[in-house]
Amino acid sequence: MAKRKKAAEQLLRPHAEVLYAEELKALKKMDSYPKPHNWALSPWAVVQFVMGGSLEDGTEIEPKYFGNRRLIELAVATLATDRALLLMGVPGTAKSWVSENIAAAISGSSTYLVQGTAGLGEEAMRYSWNYAQLLAKGPSAEALVPSPLLRAMQDGAIARLEELTRVPADVQDTLITMLSEKLLPIPELNTEVQAQKGFNLIATANDRDKGVNELSSALKRRFNTVVLPLPASLEEEVKIVKMRVEKLGAALEIPAKMAPLKEIERLVTIFRELRSGVTQDGRQKIKQPSSTLSTAEAISVVNNGQALAAHFGDGELRARDLASSLIGAVVKDPSQDQEAWQEYVETVVKERKEWADLYRAFKELS
Numbered sequence: 001m002a003k004r005k006k007a008a009e010q011l012l013r014p015h016a017e018v019l020y021a022e023e024l025k026a027l028k029k030m031d032s033y034p035k036p037h038n039w040a041l042s043p044w045a046v047v048q049f050v051m052g053g054s055l056e057d058g059t060e061i062e063p064k065y066f067g068n069r070r071l072i073e074l075a076v077a078t079l080a081t082d083r084a085l086l087l088m089g090v091p092g093t094a095k096s097w098v099s100e101n102i103a104a105a106i107s108g109s110s111t112y113l114v115q116g117t118a119g120l121g122e123e124a125m126r127y128s129w130n131y132a133q134l135l136a137k138g139p140s141a142e143a144l145v146p147s148p149l150l151r152a153m154q155d156g157a158i159a160r161l162e163e164l165t166r167v168p169a170d171v172q173d174t175l176i177t178m179l180s181e182k183l184l185p186i187p188e189l190n191t192e193v194q195a196q197k198g199f200n201l202i203a204t205a206n207d208r209d210k211g212v213n214e215l216s217s218a219l220k221r222r223f224n225t226v227v228l229p230l231p232a233s234l235e236e237e238v239k240i241v242k243m244r245v246e247k248l249g250a251a252l253e254i255p256a257k258m259a260p261l262k263e264i265e266r267l268v269t270i271f272r273e274l275r276s277g278v279t280q281d282g283r284q285k286i287k288q289p290s291s292t293l294s295t296a297e298a299i300s301v302v303n304n305g306q307a308l309a310a311h312f313g314d315g316e317l318r319a320r321d322l323a324s325s326l327i328g329a330v331v332k333d334p335s336q337d338q339e340a341w342q343e344y345v346e347t348v349v350k351e352r353k354e355w356a357d358l359y360r361a362f363k364e365l366s
């Protein structure tokens with residue numbers, strides 16, 4: 001165990017089942033609730049793993065998702081049925097993070113993963129061939145290279161499909177037979193693979209990116225959809241950013257002091273105001289940029305600022321470090337976003353006396 005832990009510490013981003021192995025072990029030890037076939041934990045324990053809390057033996061389970069517990073309960077309950085799960089939401093609402101942690105808790109592995117892209121082919125969803133074996137022996141079981149989804153069917157595990165709406169429509173529909181009949185025909189071998197109990201699929205999707213492909217009605221019917229919203233309050237979003245920045249900073253070994261809470265609050269306030277098109281007090285309307293300004297992007301801005309502070313400053317995140325990364329996050333399209341950003345700086349940031357250092361940093365960089 002110590003050897004595995006040391007090896008995990010050398011990884012830039014360990015899988016959830018490795019990162020939280022001790023939590024999963026503690027939950028499994030005390031889990032007395034009924035488990036669906038091939039699940040490592042009961043649905044109750046899976047939700048506990050994702051939402052966090054204290055166990056009876058004193059083990060602290062770190063929250064992986066901050067939000068409505070009922071949404072996670074609905075997601076986990078779906079996976080115990082014959083319907084697949086579709087996690088929807090704008091970019092940065094922790095869809096992939098939730099998907100990974102749920103899969104790790106249920107199957108002990110989050111690696112049955114297909115990353116959806118515009119160029120994804122059917123073989124990535126079904127199977128491909130080892131061409132050396134194919135040429136030597138013709139179509140055979142040895143020459144077959146199963147996709148992660150096919151391996152999940154064989155193992156009775158949870159598969160993950162990221163960015164489903166980025167996948168071309170004809171490739172999306174490859175899933176219909178898998179999800180409705182729970183099998184995958186392999187006509188070249190005159191056989192089929194039937195899913196073992198415990199198999200299911202978590203897909204993620206958002207409708208904000210360019211190149212989105214609508215799901216067919218037939219495919220939509222195979223999913224239960226759970227929409228993950230952006231954090232409801234400033235305090236909740238600040239808490240998420242702070243926690244994730246601490247985790248990522250430690251993993252990346254950034255030699256900087258923890259970002260002051262004041263700077264995180266200012267950043268999150270800016271993101272929320274630009275997202276909503278109105279100031280926090282509701283008194284002033286603001287032009288909205290085209291960028292999504294998600295919680296994930298706020299985390300990235302703070303991490304970039306900390307790297308600047310660590311390597312080119314005194315090790316403490318200041319307004320200048322934050323401003324340098326923040327402008328790039330807001331102004332994605334100079335022709336469209338620059339005007340909205342400049343107006344926000346002059347009409348909102350400038351008027352807040354306690355933000356004078358931030359205003360000076362923005363003006364220096366503009």
